[in-house]
Amino acid sequence: MSVEIQQIHFSYGKIKALNGIDIRLPQGAIGLLGPNGAGKSTLLRILLGFLVPDSGEGSVLGYDIRSQQAMIRRYVGYMPEDDCFIPGMDAVSFTSYMGELSGMPRQEAMKRSHEVLYYVGLEESRYRMLETYSAGMRQRLKLAQSIVHDPKLIFLDEPTSGLDPQGRKEILELIMDISSKKDIQVLISSHILPDIEQTCSYVVILNKGEMAAEGQISELKQVQYSLYELKIKGEEQAFLDRLASMDSQVEQTEDKLLKVYLSPGTDPQDIFKIAVEEKVQIRHFVKSQTSLEDLFAKVVGVD
Amino acid sequence: MTIKERGYAHWDGELQDGRFPWWPITRIGIRLTFKRKFFKFFFGFTLIPALVWLVGIYVSERLEDFKFMMEGETDFLNVNPLYFKTYFTNDFLLFMVVMILVFCGAGLIADDLRHNALQLYFARPLKKRDYLTGKAAVIFFFLFIVTLIPGIVFILFKLIFAGNFQFFASYPWLILSVIAYSVLITTFFAFYTLLLSSIGKNRRYVSILIFGVYIFSDIFSAIFKEIFRSHYFYLLSIKSNLQQVGAVLFDQRTPWNIPWYYSLTVIIAICLFSAYILKQRVRGVEIIK
Amino acid sequence: MTAIIQTQNLSKWYGNVLGLSDVTLEIEQGITGILGPNGAGKSTFLKLITGQIKSNIGSVTIMGQPVWNNYPQFSEIGFCPEQDSFYGEMTGWQFLTSLLRLYHLSSTEIEKKADKALEIVELSEDKNRAVRSYSRGMRQRLKVAQSIAHDPKIIILDEPLNGLDPLGRRKIIRLIKEYKGEGRTIVVSSHVLPEIEAMTNQIILIHQGKIFAQGDIHYIRDLIETHPHIISIRCSDPRQLAQKFIHHDFVLKVNFGLKKGVLLVETNSRDKFFGLLPSLFVENQIEVEEITSPDDNLQAVFDYLIGK
Numbered sequence: 001m002s003v004e005i006q007q008i009h010f011s012y013g014k015i016k017a018l019n020g021i022d023i024r025l026p027q028g029a030i031g032l033l034g035p036n037g038a039g040k041s042t043l044l045r046i047l048l049g050f051l052v053p054d055s056g057e058g059s060v061l062g063y064d065i066r067s068q069q070a071m072i073r074r075y076v077g078y079m080p081e082d083d084c085f086i087p088g089m090d091a092v093s094f095t096s097y098m099g100e101l102s103g104m105p106r107q108e109a110m111k112r113s114h115e116v117l118y119y120v121g122l123e124e125s126r127y128r129m130l131e132t133y134s135a136g137m138r139q140r141l142k143l144a145q146s147i148v149h150d151p152k153l154i155f156l157d158e159p160t161s162g163l164d165p166q167g168r169k170e171i172l173e174l175i176m177d178i179s180s181k182k183d184i185q186v187l188i189s190s191h192i193l194p195d196i197e198q199t200c201s202y203v204v205i206l207n208k209g210e211m212a213a214e215g216q217i218s219e220l221k222q223v224q225y226s227l228y229e230l231k232i233k234g235e236e237q238a239f240l241d242r243l244a245s246m247d248s249q250v251e252q253t254e255d256k257l258l259k260v261y262l263s264p265g266t267d268p269q270d271i272f273k274i275a276v277e278e279k280v281q282i283r284h285f286v287k288s289q290t291s292l293e294d295l296f297a298k299v300v301g302v303d
Numbered sequence: 304m305t306i307k308e309r310g311y312a313h314w315d316g317e318l319q320d321g322r323f324p325w326w327p328i329t330r331i332g333i334r335l336t337f338k339r340k341f342f343k344f345f346f347g348f349t350l351i352p353a354l355v356w357l358v359g360i361y362v363s364e365r366l367e368d369f370k371f372m373m374e375g376e377t378d379f380l381n382v383n384p385l386y387f388k389t390y391f392t393n394d395f396l397l398f399m400v401v402m403i404l405v406f407c408g409a410g411l412i413a414d415d416l417r418h419n420a421l422q423l424y425f426a427r428p429l430k431k432r433d434y435l436t437g438k439a440a441v442i443f444f445f446l447f448i449v450t451l452i453p454g455i456v457f458i459l460f461k462l463i464f465a466g467n468f469q470f471f472a473s474y475p476w477l478i479l480s481v482i483a484y485s486v487l488i489t490t491f492f493a494f495y496t497l498l499l500s501s502i503g504k505n506r507r508y509v510s511i512l513i514f515g516v517y518i519f520s521d522i523f524s525a526i527f528k529e530i531f532r533s534h535y536f537y538l539l540s541i542k543s544n545l546q547q548v549g550a551v552l553f554d555q556r557t558p559w560n561i562p563w564y565y566s567l568t569v570i571i572a573i574c575l576f577s578a579y580i581l582k583q584r585v586r587g588v589e590i591i592k
Numbered sequence: 593m594t595a596i597i598q599t600q601n602l603s604k605w606y607g608n609v610l611g612l613s614d615v616t617l618e619i620e621q622g623i624t625g626i627l628g629p630n631g632a633g634k635s636t637f638l639k640l641i642t643g644q645i646k647s648n649i650g651s652v653t654i655m656g657q658p659v660w661n662n663y664p665q666f667s668e669i670g671f672c673p674e675q676d677s678f679y680g681e682m683t684g685w686q687f688l689t690s691l692l693r694l695y696h697l698s699s700t701e702i703e704k705k706a707d708k709a710l711e712i713v714e715l716s717e718d719k720n721r722a723v724r725s726y727s728r729g730m731r732q733r734l735k736v737a738q739s740i741a742h743d744p745k746i747i748i749l750d751e752p753l754n755g756l757d758p759l760g761r762r763k764i765i766r767l768i769k770e771y772k773g774e775g776r777t778i779v780v781s782s783h784v785l786p787e788i789e790a791m792t793n794q795i796i797l798i799h800q801g802k803i804f805a806q807g808d809i810h811y812i813r814d815l816i817e818t819h820p821h822i823i824s825i826r827c828s829d830p831r832q833l834a835q836k837f838i839h840h841d842f843v844l845k846v847n848f849g850l851k852k853g854v855l856l857v858e859t860n861s862r863d864k865f866f867g868l869l870p871s872l873f874v875e876n877q878i879e880v881e882e883i884t885s886p887d888d889n890l891q892a893v894f895d896y897l898i899g900k
Contacts, residue, residue, distance in 0.1 A: 033758065034757075035758065035759045035760075036727060036729055036757045036760075050425070071428070073426060073427055074427075074428040075318070077426075078422070078426035080419065080422045080426070082419040083418075083419065084418055084419035084420050085418055086331075086415070086418065086420050086423075087410075087418060088335045088338060088414075089331070089335070093331075097327055098423060098427070100321075101324070101328070101428075101429055102427045102428065103318035103319050103320065103321060103324075103428060104316065104318060105316070106327075108314070108316050112314050115312065119311065119312075135630070145423065147311075149314070149318060150313050150316075163783060164629040164630045164783050165627065165629070165783055165784075165785050166629055166894075166899060167630075168784070169891070177310050177311050178311045180310075181311055183313075191756065191757045191758055191761070192784055193758055194784065194785075194786035194787070233863075233866065255793060269873070269879055272870045272873045272880060273874055275870040276870045276871045276874050279867075280870075281863070281867055281869070281870070282866065282869065282870055282883060283866050283885070284883060284884060284885065285880060285882060285883040286883070287881070287882065293758060293762060296759075297758075302759055
């Protein structure tokens with residue numbers, strides 16, 4: 001179990017930041033979500049061992065969060081949100097420097113830094129000065145320094161901020177590749193929900209210092225009622241009339257999406273039978289789910 | 304037959320506790336300093352006094368050979384604690400030391416603050432103490448090259464040129480003076496530089512501060528001293544305080560008519576103040592926003 | 593519908609750096625999303641159509657009038673820049689009112705409009721704090737507030753969602769959709785493609801200073817002939833279904849997905865394919881769980897037109 005905490009409380013003076021947080025994280029990539037001021041940063045600070053909780057127990061990678069903070073920081077990688085680097089260095093020496101600070105022998109750090117720079121796609125610019133790097137390259141560099149010492153747990157803070165669509169896609173692919181390794185846990189904190197949905201299978205949502213929701217994304221998104229989303233082409237009206245005759249309600253959104261609420265006991269396959277009879281093409285057929293955004297808004301108490 | 308598949312690969316090694324976790328910081332600090340424009344040239348220039356003094360030591364042993372060049376006074380070539388004190392406390396050397404600090408020290412913390420690098424350091428198994436030790440060691444490295452090392456070299460060469468241990472027998476404590484003074488001045492300047500480097504985010508601004516505070520403390524102390532006709536105003540000057548304590552360490556008369564321990568108190572006070580400010584400015588907690 | 597914003601052969605370069613090259617297009621009422629890689633010319637384009645910089649070649653007209661130096665018309669345009677540009681000492685309230693004063697409004701009106709804008713972006717409680725003490729999200733909201741405060745008909749937003757938390761994003765997206773309902777014209781850029789999709793189907797894709805595509809996302813996707821359509825079907829018996837497909841020449845490729853029960857089919861004629869599909873299900877009694885088109889979205893359009 002990589003991260004396991006119970007009843008963590010923390011306050012800055014009179015301001016309560018965390019109010020009884022329990023987390024047991026499963027394997028794989030985890031999304032850490034919450035509105036501003038929800039306590040995400042405080043939680044990260046406690047997990048990385050910068051703050052000691054007022055009360056509560058916990059361990060990260062089996063090391064106690066109160067007493068073994070140095071050991072925790074040895075085996076975790078952290079990719080900060082801010083733009084950060086050391087001027088006057090090239091990518092190779094920077095990355096191997098970071099590896100050395102984590103406790104790698106110097107020669108090994110040098111070898112490994114070439115490897116991770118290849119991995120994040122900076123192989124061609126690894127001898128260039130960091131000052132000349134573009135925003136997208138710096139983002140990759142931050143990822144490289146967070147994995148140079150082969151950590152068992154990686155914290156990524158807004159990993160796609162400032163990236164264009166291409167760069168965003170590539171970074172997300174790297175993150176998915178890393179988290180597909182069974183022995184590495186990735187914890188991503190982000191405001192961009194589509195990124196979380198793409199990379200993570202499990203989310204933790206904080207709100208006002210408390211757990212608002214936690215679980216597998218697919219389970220959280222399930223809805224109870226029988227609602228299907230369809231896109232069709234052909235004789236629309238006849239098709240809709242037939243659906244209505246089956247006691248199902250149909251709504252049409254502005255981008256031509258049909259939302260079909262089937263009455264209980266109706267077989268969804270009947271829709272295809274009707275389609276055959278009415279010669280209608282069904283181009284899109286999905287059982288409706290709550291979007292992560294709606295789920296988020298619901299659990300933090302905003303409509 | 305093995306293959307290397309694409310994708311993330313593990314590193315098969317063990318992360319270890321280094322005996323000196325701060326050492327990489329120092330090494331990189333030194334390397335970055337040498338990469339700065341003009342620094343090598345400048346550093347060479349700083350070593351000129353040491354060369355001149357070394358030549359002086361050689362000449363002092365061969366006074367007969369060089370008689371034709373000397374006219375009159377040869378007292379200054381008498382290698383004794385005063386000779387050492389003159390090297391260590393002369394205005395030029397102290398000035399060059401400050402210039403070296405501008406090169407090697409200005410960006411030590413300021414650059415990290417400016418580019419948010421502190422969070423990269425402290426997300427690793429590194430204590431605040433390690434970080435500051437590593438940074439201070441960069442200053443120790445450069446200042447020892449112009450203080451401690453020349454001092455020891457002078458003594459060695461004096462013995463070698465003389466071919467006997469008479470010099471050592473006359474001043475057995477001199478080597479301790481050299482070490483004590485070098486450590487004092489280096490420690491002081493390390494605190495001084497790190498303090499100034501941690502209060503600015505801009506290397507250039509810090510450079511001006513390092514240089515300016517040193518020069519202006521000297522100028523103001525001289526002005527006040529003239530106005531109020533009191534030697535106590537030399538306590539305002541960084542340079543004068545160092546020279547005062549230096550003179551005592553080499554068992555010489557102090558240049559000004561004030562107790563030397565006042566100067567030492569001022570120096571220690573500045574160091575303590577710096578340590579306090581550094582503790583406030585370099586914080587791990589705030590790295591995650 | 594008539595075009596609100598029109599550009600003719602619009603070109604702009606900075607020294608020898610290309611900003612925009614030969615852009616002729618029309619933007620209609622409603623929401624238009626602008627996207628492209630970094631440095632593609634998006635910001636240049638947005639600055640040109642708001643009359644902040646002068647083009648080297650070509651012209652911009654808004655509602656039939658040229659934009660450059662047309663001061664009366666500026667009160668019809670609201671602009672939210674990508675970069676932060678504030679006077680840190682001012683409070684949010686002072687910042688807004690001092691900008692509103694530029695529109696020759698009476699002071700009661702200024703106060704009313706500033707209050708309303710701050711309320712919309714939910715900054716009313718913090719309006720008397722210095723901007724310097726604002727968080728990144730609050731600054732972003734203040735920037736949006738100043739672009740809508742004078743009630744413009746045309747709103748140009750450059751990366752308005754940057755730095756906002758999910759709730760902030762949701763609110764701004766809703767606000768933009770509301771404005772569309774009121775008949776305004778909104779041009780919005782973003783790097784997060786799903787967010788553009790959440791706002792609009794109308795996009796302008798800029799790359800290398802040129803327009804690579806303009807129009808409805810799905811329509812653009814249909815035009816890309818080099819990439820056959822991929823259709824993903826999750827059903828009870830994908831292998832039996834696959835057998836039926838291979839006899840048809842409009843099916844180019846059949847793959848079995850990594851997930852259980854998923855069949856990926858590539859076709860060069862969606863019409864024929866979807867015409868056949870329902871009857872195959874019914875005849876063979878295959879239970880369908882899901883039909884989707886994984887590459888009929890903005891990400892795919894972007895990748896196919898611009899990706900490496």
